[in-house]
Amino acid sequence: MPVQHPRPRQNKRRPRGPRWRRLPEERPRQILDAAFDAFREKGLAHARLDDIARRAGVSKGTIYLYFPNKEELFGAVIRHLVAENIDAERESHAGPASAELRAYAGRIWAFLRSPNFEAVYRLTIAELHTLPALSRFFAQEIALRSMRGIARIVQRGISEGEFGAADPDDAARMLYALLVKHGVWCNQEVRNLLLPGLDDDTVFDHVMTFCLDALRPAAASTPLARHRSARR
Amino acid sequence: MPVQHPRPRQNKRRPRGPRWRRLPEERPRQILDAAFDAFREKGLAHARLDDIARRAGVSKGTIYLYFPNKEELFGAVIRHLVAENIDAERESHAGPASAELRAYAGRIWAFLRSPNFEAVYRLTIAELHTLPALSRFFAQEIALRSMRGIARIVQRGISEGEFGAADPDDAARMLYALLVKHGVWCNQEVRNLLLPGLDDDTVFDHVMTFCLDALRPAAASTPLARHRSARR
DNA sequence: TATATTACTGACTGGTCGGTCATTTATGAA
DNA sequence: TTCATAAATGACCGACCAGTCAGTAATATA
Numbered sequence: 288m289p290v291q292h293p294r295p296r297q298n299k300r301r302p303r304g305p306r307w308r309r310l311p312e313e314r315p316r317q318i319l320d321a322a323f324d325a326f327r328e329k330g331l332a333h334a335r336l337d338d339i340a341r342r343a344g345v346s347k348g349t350i351y352l353y354f355p356n357k358e359e360l361f362g363a364v365i366r367h368l369v370a371e372n373i374d375a376e377r378e379s380h381a382g383p384a385s386a387e388l389r390a391y392a393g394r395i396w397a398f399l400r401s402p403n404f405e406a407v408y409r410l411t412i413a414e415l416h417t418l419p420a421l422s423r424f425f426a427q428e429i430a431l432r433s434m435r436g437i438a439r440i441v442q443r444g445i446s447e448g449e450f451g452a453a454d455p456d457d458a459a460r461m462l463y464a465l466l467v468k469h470g471v472w473c474n475q476e477v478r479n480l481l482l483p484g485l486d487d488d489t490v491f492d493h494v495m496t497f498c499l500d501a502l503r504p505a506a507a508s509t510p511l512a513r514h515r516s517a518r519r
Numbered sequence: 520m521p522v523q524h525p526r527p528r529q530n531k532r533r534p535r536g537p538r539w540r541r542l543p544e545e546r547p548r549q550i551l552d553a554a555f556d557a558f559r560e561k562g563l564a565h566a567r568l569d570d571i572a573r574r575a576g577v578s579k580g581t582i583y584l585y586f587p588n589k590e591e592l593f594g595a596v597i598r599h600l601v602a603e604n605i606d607a608e609r610e611s612h613a614g615p616a617s618a619e620l621r622a623y624a625g626r627i628w629a630f631l632r633s634p635n636f637e638a639v640y641r642l643t644i645a646e647l648h649t650l651p652a653l654s655r656f657f658a659q660e661i662a663l664r665s666m667r668g669i670a671r672i673v674q675r676g677i678s679e680g681e682f683g684a685a686d687p688d689d690a691a692r693m694l695y696a697l698l699v700k701h702g703v704w705c706n707q708e709v710r711n712l713l714l715p716g717l718d719d720d721t722v723f724d725h726v727m728t729f730c731l732d733a734l735r736p737a738a739a740s741t742p743l744a745r746h747r748s749a750r751r
Numbered sequence: 752t753a754t755a756t757t758a759c760t761g762a763c764t765g766g767t768c769g770g771t772c773a774t775t776t777a778t779g780a781a
Numbered sequence: 782t783t784c785a786t787a788a789a790t791g792a793c794c795g796a797c798c799a800g801t802c803a804g805t806a807a808t809a810t811a
Binding site for chain 4: 752753754755756757758759760761762763764765766767768769770771772773774775776777778779780781
């Protein structure tokens with residue numbers, strides 16, 4: 288909880304405690320949180336450092352004790368948010384690959400639909416040109432990581448005959464692309480134009496159904512085919 | 520070709536012709552082109568009107584004769600670019616639906632891969648928050664238009680039995696999502712990370728194959744079984 | 752040619768805001 | 782209690798730049 292500056296008081300007495308506290312351990316976090324709020328609302332260019340300082344309950348100078356400049360602060364905000372959203376890879380080999388795939392994709396979907404993702408995505412895209420390092424970080428830590436996870440499951444499905452022949456990396460890219468794009472659409476103001484009357488779960492369901500249809504084994508060659516899971 | 524301002528000359532003689540021409544018909548176009556270049560390179564916030572004026576071969580004041588302010592100029596740039604890329608809907612009902620679908624998607628792909636699209640997309644996303652009207656325009660004129668075209672073809676494929684039962688609007692969304700996301704990836708600096716060693720045509724081919732696989736009719740054993748769709 | 756009209760110019764202004772730093776305050780150790 | 786030092790403040794600076802407008806140049810018209 289940031290220390291509030293005392294408001295100018297009617298009577299002249301100073302308020303009880305100190306005017307501010309030394310909290311070197313907590314400042315970075317406070318500033319990052321405040322900065323994210325400001326960037327989310329205004330974007331990098333229009334967010335004001337004075338505003339960020341006010342939201343964080345510190346003075347502008349304090350920001351510069353912890354971050355060298357606005358751009359670095361922005362980068363730190365993004366990295367911080369991404370890092371805290373990367374959860375450990377949970378493995379769960381049991382059951383049909385389609386079920387594992389659905390569960391895995393579901394976790395990606397939850398991430399894509401989490402409140403912060405929309406802003407992180409928008410802010411990052413907007414600054415890709417200015418901050419190429421961020422782009423690389425994003426691609427590595429989010430996209431590639433997710434796609435590798437998907438590909439592993441698809442690979443299992445193929446070798447166990449549940450899925451038809453396909454390139455697992457291709458398939459992973461497809462599923463991931465569908466998830467991200469639909470996630471973004473869900474967040475847009477024009478959502479109702481693009482996804483009329485569909486709620487999050489339904490959208491996810493459609494994506495999964497489409498992908499599992501694409502991964503179905505070819506009809507003739509595999510008689511015990513179409514193992515496709517029951518949909519929840 | 521914009522009229523160049525005469526450089527300061529060593530000898531005092533005035534250059535031959537007039538210092539500038541009145542070209543009220545051509546100014547808007549010149550300014551839009553110059554502005555797009557500037558915005559593409561620097562983004563809305565960092566592009567300088569003095570720079571745009573210089574590139575257009577006019578003075579800053581002239582810009583304000585044709586556009587009320589920077590933001591409106593930005594909007595006009597985007598609308599101008601989108602408008603000139605919307606080509607007339609060409610119909611071509613001949614042949615199998617899969618071929619027509621491939622051709623139609625190919626035109627969308629060509630648009631997505633055209634040199635200007637990357638910049639338009641990035642700039643628009645970045646300003647969605649600030650300029651919601653632009654977002655709506657974009658969704659209507661690009662996304663929805665394309666999806667309707669796809670859905671029409673998918674519908675034909677379904678009724679002719681070439682595709683299995685599916686919701687044409689869903690399928691259109693899927694194909695369109697895959698095209699856009701892959702188009703964006705192709706444009707990114709990290710392309711080689713995400714699409715290692717794949718050229719544009721190959722990427723397109725993978726997308727089409729995946730979608731056509733998903734649209735395959737169900738195996739003969741269960742003729743009408745898979746009739747999901749019709750949710751809403 | 753003279754005059755009116757329109758297109759255009761570019762120096763200027765006023766407000767904005769990232770970044771600085773001399774000063775003040777908190778805090779822990781002596 | 783005193784002192785040393787780290788932490789924090791906030792007034793200030795100056796670069797920046799969108800937008801203005803008085804003036805000038807080109808062209809149309811008489």
